[in-house]
Amino acid sequence: MIVPMEHLLILATLLFALGLGCVLVRRNLIMILIGVEIMINSAGLVLVGASAFWQQVDGQIMVLILMAITAAEVAIGLALVVYLHQQKKSIDVGIFDEMRG
Amino acid sequence: MDILLILILLLPLAGGVINACFGSRMPQPVPVFIACGAVIGSFLACLGSLTLAAGDGYRLVLFTWLKSGNFQADIGLLYDPLAAIMTLMVTGVASLIHLYAAGYMEDEPDQVRFFALLNLFVFAMLTIVLADNLLLLFLGWEGVGFCSYGLIGFWYRKTENADAGRKAFIVTRIGDLFFAVALLWLFALFGTISIEGINAQVSGLEVTTVTMISLLLLFGACGKSAQVPLMSWLADAMAGPTPVSALIHAATMVTAGVYLLCRMFPLVSLSSTAMAAIALVGIVTALYAATCALAQNEIKRVLAYSTMSQVGYMFLAVGLGSVSAAMFHLLTHAFFKALLFMTAGCLINLAGHENDIRRMGGMRQRSPLVFWLFLAGLLCLAGAPLTSGFFSKDLILATAFAHGDPFHLGLYGLGVMVAGLTSFYCFRLAYLVFAGDFRGDELPHEPSALMLWPLYPLAILGLTAGLLNLPHLFSGGSWLSGWLGRTQDVLHLSISIEYLLIGTAIAVFVLGWLLAALRYRKYSERQPSLVGEFLLNGWRVDDLFDLLLVRPFKKIGRFCSQGVEAGLIEGVLNGAARGCTDLGMRLRGLADGKVSAYLQGLVWGFVLIVGWFLLRALV
Amino acid sequence: MIATLMFYLLGAVALGATVMAIIQRNPVYSVIYLVKSIFSLALIFYLLGAPMIAALQIIVYAGAIMVLFLFVIMMLEVTPTNAATRTAPGWFHWGPVLLLALTLVALTLMLIGLDPVSSEGVPRWHASPRDFGYTLFKEYALAVKIISFQLSFAAVGAFHVGMTERRRARQEDAS
Numbered sequence: 001m002i003v004p005m006e007h008l009l010i011l012a013t014l015l016f017a018l019g020l021g022c023v024l025v026r027r028n029l030i031m032i033l034i035g036v037e038i039m040i041n042s043a044g045l046v047l048v049g050a051s052a053f054w055q056q057v058d059g060q061i062m063v064l065i066l067m068a069i070t071a072a073e074v075a076i077g078l079a080l081v082v083y084l085h086q087q088k089k090s091i092d093v094g095i096f097d098e099m100r101g
Numbered sequence: 102m103d104i105l106l107i108l109i110l111l112l113p114l115a116g117g118v119i120n121a122c123f124g125s126r127m128p129q130p131v132p133v134f135i136a137c138g139a140v141i142g143s144f145l146a147c148l149g150s151l152t153l154a155a156g157d158g159y160r161l162v163l164f165t166w167l168k169s170g171n172f173q174a175d176i177g178l179l180y181d182p183l184a185a186i187m188t189l190m191v192t193g194v195a196s197l198i199h200l201y202a203a204g205y206m207e208d209e210p211d212q213v214r215f216f217a218l219l220n221l222f223v224f225a226m227l228t229i230v231l232a233d234n235l236l237l238l239f240l241g242w243e244g245v246g247f248c249s250y251g252l253i254g255f256w257y258r259k260t261e262n263a264d265a266g267r268k269a270f271i272v273t274r275i276g277d278l279f280f281a282v283a284l285l286w287l288f289a290l291f292g293t294i295s296i297e298g299i300n301a302q303v304s305g306l307e308v309t310t311v312t313m314i315s316l317l318l319l320f321g322a323c324g325k326s327a328q329v330p331l332m333s334w335l336a337d338a339m340a341g342p343t344p345v346s347a348l349i350h351a352a353t354m355v356t357a358g359v360y361l362l363c364r365m366f367p368l369v370s371l372s373s374t375a376m377a378a379i380a381l382v383g384i385v386t387a388l389y390a391a392t393c394a395l396a397q398n399e400i401k402r403v404l405a406y407s408t409m410s411q412v413g414y415m416f417l418a419v420g421l422g423s424v425s426a427a428m429f430h431l432l433t434h435a436f437f438k439a440l441l442f443m444t445a446g447c448l449i450n451l452a453g454h455e456n457d458i459r460r461m462g463g464m465r466q467r468s469p470l471v472f473w474l475f476l477a478g479l480l481c482l483a484g485a486p487l488t489s490g491f492f493s494k495d496l497i498l499a500t501a502f503a504h505g506d507p508f509h510l511g512l513y514g515l516g517v518m519v520a521g522l523t524s525f526y527c528f529r530l531a532y533l534v535f536a537g538d539f540r541g542d543e544l545p546h547e548p549s550a551l552m553l554w555p556l557y558p559l560a561i562l563g564l565t566a567g568l569l570n571l572p573h574l575f576s577g578g579s580w581l582s583g584w585l586g587r588t589q590d591v592l593h594l595s596i597s598i599e600y601l602l603i604g605t606a607i608a609v610f611v612l613g614w615l616l617a618a619l620r621y622r623k624y625s626e627r628q629p630s631l632v633g634e635f636l637l638n639g640w641r642v643d644d645l646f647d648l649l650l651v652r653p654f655k656k657i658g659r660f661c662s663q664g665v666e667a668g669l670i671e672g673v674l675n676g677a678a679r680g681c682t683d684l685g686m687r688l689r690g691l692a693d694g695k696v697s698a699y700l701q702g703l704v705w706g707f708v709l710i711v712g713w714f715l716l717r718a719l720v
Numbered sequence: 721m722i723a724t725l726m727f728y729l730l731g732a733v734a735l736g737a738t739v740m741a742i743i744q745r746n747p748v749y750s751v752i753y754l755v756k757s758i759f760s761l762a763l764i765f766y767l768l769g770a771p772m773i774a775a776l777q778i779i780v781y782a783g784a785i786m787v788l789f790l791f792v793i794m795m796l797e798v799t800p801t802n803a804a805t806r807t808a809p810g811w812f813h814w815g816p817v818l819l820l821a822l823t824l825v826a827l828t829l830m831l832i833g834l835d836p837v838s839s840e841g842v843p844r845w846h847a848s849p850r851d852f853g854y855t856l857f858k859e860y861a862l863a864v865k866i867i868s869f870q871l872s873f874a875a876v877g878a879f880h881v882g883m884t885e886r887r888r889a890r891q892e893d894a895s
Contacts, residue, residue: 002723002724002727002767002768002841002842002843002844003724003727003728003841003842004838004839004840004841004842005837005838005839005840005841005842006832006833006838006839007727007728007731008768008842009832009838010829010832011731011734011735013825013828013829013832014735014825015734015735015738017821017822017824017825018735018738018739018742018821019738020704020820020821020824021742021817021818021821022741022742023697023700024697024700024701024704024817024820024821025697025742025813025814025817026742027697028747028798030747030789030792030793030798031742031747031750032696033789034741034747034750034751034754034789035742037754037781037785038738038741038742038754038757041757041758041761041781044761044765044773044777045761045764045765048764048765048768048770048773049768049842051768051769051770051847052768052769052770052842052843052845053840053842053843055843055845057847057851057852057855058855058859060770060772060773060847060852061852061855061856061860061863063770063773063776064773064776064856065860065863065867067776067777067780067781068867068870068871069867069870070781070785071780071784071785071871071874072870072871072873072874073874074785074788074789075788075874075875075877075878076874076877076878076881078788078789078792078878079877079878079879079881079882080881081792081796082792082795082796082881082882083881083882085796086884091796091798093695093696093697094695096694096696097693097694097695098694099692099694100692100693100694701816701817701820704820704824705820707824708820708823708824708827711824711827711828711831712827714831715827715830715831715834718831718834718835719834
């Protein structure tokens with residue numbers, strides 16, 4: 001036994017909450033993307049932990065898929081950031097409020 | 102032979118369609134030639150194919166029109182003696198009317214529309230006559246209604262003409278509804294709508310069902326034939342051009358109801374209640390219309406009411422169970438009524454386009470020829486001895502008398518009374534129009550030759566058509582009854598009773614003449630009496646309908662439109678819409694365009710979900 | 721025993737690095753701190769018997785994704801000044817988020833604590849890259865294909881979105 005499962009989950013929860021806070025608080029578009037990365041990482045941690053806990057390799061494969069999806073998401077997300085920066089010369093989310101009701 | 106039979110129908114249709122589509126692009130007389138040629142061709146085809154009809158008749162199925170499950174409607178023709186005699190009459194009279202119309206409508210700029218509608222009308226009427234199933238018959242039935250709507254309202258620029266057309270259409274439509282119900286009911290019962298098929302199977306039916314269906318058919322026939330209670334449209338329909346009045350309201354359309362009842366006679370005759378109802382409707386209409394005709398001032402309205410009254414006789418004949426008497430009267434009536442209408446058109450022209458008989462008079466001097474022609478028609482209508490009207494009316498009355506029971510004797514009495522009234526108003530018309538001096542101030546407008554010469558064959562036919570079904574008393578052979586295969590309609594009364602009946606008829610005729618002569622030989626301006634006014638307005642039936650139907654309907658309509666529609670429905674809808682708008686205006690504050698605010702909302706939802714799981718784990 | 725100690729140590733490093741990444745005003749520093757956090761997580765993955773994932777974590781995350789971030793940051797010249805933090809976020813802004821995060825953490829921890837399974841230990845276990853590869857390409861072959869499609873779509877999408885206006889106009893002229 002390395003550690004109790006609990007501790008692993010607690011670590012993941014804390015990381016997730018940190019990422020969430022980053023997404024919600026920061027106004028820089030890039031920082032928001034970084035927050036998303038942190039959250040995805042914490043999810044990966046839980047998956048790897050679960051894989052070890054039940055000694056099944058499937059969890060690790062989920063992490064691999066997660067990474068591929070993250071790569072796609074980051075590619076599109078950053079392209080959008082570049083596009084928005086071209087449009088408004090800024091990457092402050094506060095400026096992009098065209099959908100205000 | 103088949104091709105002739107098809108041509109009967111196809112020629113008027115082709116003529117109508119060609120005129121409707123290309124008529125306005127052709128040089129002037131061509132559409133008229135097409136129209137007249139089509140109908141005359143149809144008449145010739147009818148003559149040529151007459152031998153097919155003898156005996157049980159001939160059935161020709163062209164193709165299947167509709168097919169769904171066990172429902173099948175063919176475009177099929179049933180050419181039996183009844184249809185043959187009717188086809189011959191319709192095409193013959195229509196040919197003469199077309200020729201007359203060619204003269205009458207000479208100066209009309211919109212001729213093409215007129216002739217296209219006229220041809221289509223003939224086609225629709227022939228569809229009724231020749232249809233071998235009820236659905237095809239119904240198609241013709243509706244086609245006739247539509248064409249008569251277009252023709253009555255032909256001069257639609259005047260509102261009352263268009264209204265008259267609409268009235269005719271709507272009132273007959275009420276009857277059509279009942280006919281349609283009867284049709285569907287018959288299909289539900291027998292699984293077929295073929296006329297022959299239905300008539301072959303009716304004997305197994307319950308009497309109540311037969312009565313109900315017969316009454317529905319009767320009501321449908323009432324609409325087309327202008328019988329009580331759906332009679333009010335006919336007098337107004339005189340707004341149409343005179344050839345239309347002659348064609349629709351004399352010869353063909355109004356007789357469609359009689360024809361329908363004759364067609365379905367094997368069904369109808371099974372229920373004595375329905376037969377009594379038919380006879381009753383007939384005699385009531387005859388009486389009603391005859392009294393109305395007494396007070397009319399417009400020449401065509403007199404004729405319209407007389408038509409109603411004569412069609413009432415035909416219904417009476419059907420109700421008495423004598424198809425041949427009904428068809429006999431239908432034929433003779435078609436001849437002399439077409440003659441009367443067309444001569445009336447000439448008279449109106451002669452009087453300088455004046456409809457009102459109070460402003461006519463002295464027309465005999467203006468045109469002796471028209472006088473004799475009109476008189477021939479009037480004599481037939483009044484039932485002067487040895488004219489066709491005399492024989493056909495007498496046959497109906499004699500049939501009523503021959504039944505012998507009090508109900509039918511009552512019908513006979515009323516019938517005789519109507520005959521007297523008919524004679525009276527005929528001679529009233531004759532005296533007012535022809536006697537004395539001309540009271541109007543218009544110059545005559547000579548009718549063209551084309552308007553006159555179709556009248557001769559009709560006058561001859563009107564005077565001599567009695568030969569078609571001459572009773573034994575006059576050493577005739579009752580040919581029509583034999584041709585229709587209804588020898589049971591031939592009466593076998595004792596000679597003395599026959600003489601008595603004929604004597605009564607002649608006496609009534611003479612009485613009506615004398616009274617009319619007494620009253621109208623010298624024209625005098627009369628203050629309209631209360632009774633006269635009542636009769637002039639057709640017993641105020643229109644007002645009664647207005648009071649009973651139109652006004653409550655309008656009230657309901659107003660209630661629905663203002664109360665239910667504007668108040669309730671729109672109120673609720675507008676309220677709902679306003680509520681949604683208000684809510685939306687309040688909610689739009691939430692959408693502030695800030696991404697993090699949206700995400701916070703998302704996460705709060707997530708928190709709720711986690712809280713729910715926690716709750717489940719705890720409890 | 722050493723593994724256990726290592727886990728707690730690495731966990732602390734990961735948390736600390738993440739916190740630092742979040743509170744940096746300069747995104748470049750953020751990314752560097754995040755790389756540190758990712759390295760620690762990769763080591764934790766190794767401890768948990770997933771050497772393959774640990775390697776991929778470093779190669780893909782630190783090597784590719786984070787470098788991509790850096791590229792974009794530098795391309796856009798995002799500096800603390802023009803990162804457009806118009807006003808520094810105050811408590812009014814932080815407060816609800818903090819409350820939210822704390823609630824979420826509290827609830828989740830309670831949920832974890834309630835589950836008896838979670839108190840069991842994670843056993844020592846090792847998934848060899850060979851096992852990993854077998855499972856991936858046998859049982860998850862379809863998923864691999866779908867993910868490849870997903871990646872190519874993303875590449876096309878990014879290419880399209882990233883096109884400059886001028887180039888877009890030129891392409892439309894050409895077509």
